[in-house]
Amino acid sequence: MIIPVMTIIAPSILSANFSKLGEEIKAVEEAGAEWLHIDVMDGHFVPNITIGIPVVKSIRKITDLFFDVHLMIENPERYVERFADAGANGITVHIEACENAREILQSIRSFGCKAGLSLKPATPLESVKDYLDLIDILLVMSVNPGFGGQKFMPEVLPKIREARKLIDESGKNILLEVDGGICDENARIVREAGADVLVSGSYVFRSENYRKAIEKLLL
Ligand code: DX5
Numbered sequence: 001m002i003i004p005v006m007t008i009i010a011p012s013i014l015s016a017n018f019s020k021l022g023e024e025i026k027a028v029e030e031a032g033a034e035w036l037h038i039d040v041m042d043g044h045f046v047p048n049i050t051i052g053i054p055v056v057k058s059i060r061k062i063t064d065l066f067f068d069v070h071l072m073i074e075n076p077e078r079y080v081e082r083f084a085d086a087g088a089n090g091i092t093v094h095i096e097a098c099e100n101a102r103e104i105l106q107s108i109r110s111f112g113c114k115a116g117l118s119l120k121p122a123t124p125l126e127s128v129k130d131y132l133d134l135i136d137i138l139l140v141m142s143v144n145p146g147f148g149g150q151k152f153m154p155e156v157l158p159k160i161r162e163a164r165k166l167i168d169e170s171g172k173n174i175l176l177e178v179d180g181g182i183c184d185e186n187a188r189i190v191r192e193a194g195a196d197v198l199v200s201g202s203y204v205f206r207s208e209n210y211r212k213a214i215e216k217l218l219l
């Protein structure tokens with residue numbers, strides 16, 4: 001899969017209407033989304049429980065969108081192969097949840113997926129520096145993971161800028177993704193800070209018109 005060079009919008013289905021999930025996915029696809037962000041939570045790494053492997057497998061049948069699977073779970077190494085088989089295109093794990101990040105990132109790539117590494121707002125960027133040769137996506141959280149609909153934390157902006165610099169200086173082909181509280185009021189500043197991919201859940205799915213909402217994120 002070719003990674004586009006423009007800003008990518010990745011609606012998070014966590015805020016979609018699950019009673020008509022297929023239609024919701026088709027609607028964001030038609031509205032111009034290129035990725036679909038899929039938040040997987042286990043009730044341990046974060047206090048919430050959300051979507052799992054059968055859902056990914058089922059929605060894989062209805063769309064060719066890039067499935068950006070965000071694992072907010074403990075022991076992520078146990079589940080990488082099953083998410084890959086279910087149809088994930090990218091699998092992102094949290095540095096805070098990895099006992100052996102090197103091994104798990106290599107395993108994600110070995111199953112043909114893009115490998116992503118994420119960090120919570122309080123986790124310093126230093127913690128991911130040693131893994132740049134093994135990742136395709138660096139996911140900076142701009143809320144504490146666990147729930148959709150939280151407010152963007154502006155104090156994360158310096159970290160986003162630092163991450164941009166780190167990636168540029170590394171010369172590696174890594175996409176910088178930002179996740180949490182992204183809406184029309186902060187999308188521009190997040191893009192200016194260097195983000196390539198904007199995750200947006202509640203802002204997109206609670207809007208009247210998904211296309212207009214996505215367009216506003218790109219203004
Ligand atoms: C938070 C999730 C986010 C969230 C984004 O734990 O990782 O992806 O669903 O939703 P909004 O855009 O509503 O913050």
Ligand code: ZN
Pocket residue numbers: 012037038039070179199
């Ligand atoms: Zn997420």
